Amino acid sequence: MSKTREDMKQSAFQRAQSSLKSFSRRVKREQSSCRAPISFLQLRANTNKQPDRRGNITVIPWTVSAQRGNTISQKENRIVVQEDGYYLVFGQVLFEGQRAFMGYVIQSWSSTEAETRPTELLRCLQDITVGAHDNTCYTAGTVHLLQGDELEMVVPFRPSALISLEADSTFFGLIQLN
Numbered sequence: 001m002s003k004t005r006e007d008m009k010q011s012a013f014q015r016a017q018s019s020l021k022s023f024s025r026r027v028k029r030e031q032s033s034c035r036a037p038i039s040f041l042q043l044r045a046n047t048n049k050q051p052d053r054r055g056n057i058t059v060i061p062w063t064v065s066a067q068r069g070n071t072i073s074q075k076e077n078r079i080v081v082q083e084d085g086y087y088l089v090f091g092q093v094l095f096e097g098q099r100a101f102m103g104y105v106i107q108s109w110s111s112t113e114a115e116t117r118p119t120e121l122l123r124c125l126q127d128i129t130v131g132a133h134d135n136t137c138y139t140a141g142t143v144h145l146l147q148g149d150e151l152e153m154v155v156p157f158r159p160s161a162l163i164s165l166e167a168d169s170t171f172f173g174l175i176q177l178n
Contacts, residue, residue, distance in 0.1 A: 039069025041079055042173035045165035051155075052077075058155040058163070060093070065167060072174050078109070078150040079174050086177040089122060090140035091153050094169035096162040102126050103137050104155045106172070111148025118152065136169065142177065 042065050049061035062077050071083040081087070095102040103125035107118035124139040145151075153172045155161050164170055 039071040039083075039176040040067070040173065041072040041074065042066040042171055043074065043079070044167040045163070045170040047165045051161075051163055051165075056157050058158065058161055060153060060155070060163060060165075060170060060172075062172060065171065066173075069176065071176055075150065078152045079172070081145045081149045081151070081174070082147060083176070084146050085144070086142055087145050088140060088142055088175040088177055089151065089173075090138075090175075091122070091124070091172040092136055092138040092170060093124070093153075093155065094136045094164035094166070095126070096164055102135065102155075102158060102161060104153055106139070106151060106153050108143075108145065109150040109152065110146070111150070112146060121151070 043062035044065040046061040046063040052059040052061065059077055062074065064074055071081070071085075072087075073080045073082060089106055091104065091106055093102075093104050103123065105120055105124075106122040108121050109116075109118050121143050122139045122141050124137040126135050126137040151174065155163070
């Protein structure tokens, strides 16, 4: 019946260790059950199609390169938001050839406004210096979007822009933050 101090220390240590393991499993289980899955969608330029030139703008043809969740989807060359919230919007375009200024605009078509004009969300503008042949333009930002909003990337005022359609050079996407 008599336990040595060493036995008592060992026993207390084992109980504490067991309690810690149990607590750790419970915290992990509670965290995973409370956390909503994150949705994201990344599009890459579709190499099977040429960019669509509409008057003074160029629209890049897109295809899905990565997607998770169901709160963001693709419709033609736009990204459609299925749930109100905050989102990280990002995009990159690799411009080829010599030009003075190149860039693009990421715009939102609101599902709630009666107007049919888009709202500019992000803009990227690059000055391609003399002698440079290629240049990427990357931008990202956090925005509040509503269900039904549609996002589109356009290259304005450069209908003759040479755009790389490689997946690692030209992409556009959205990550749900909440």
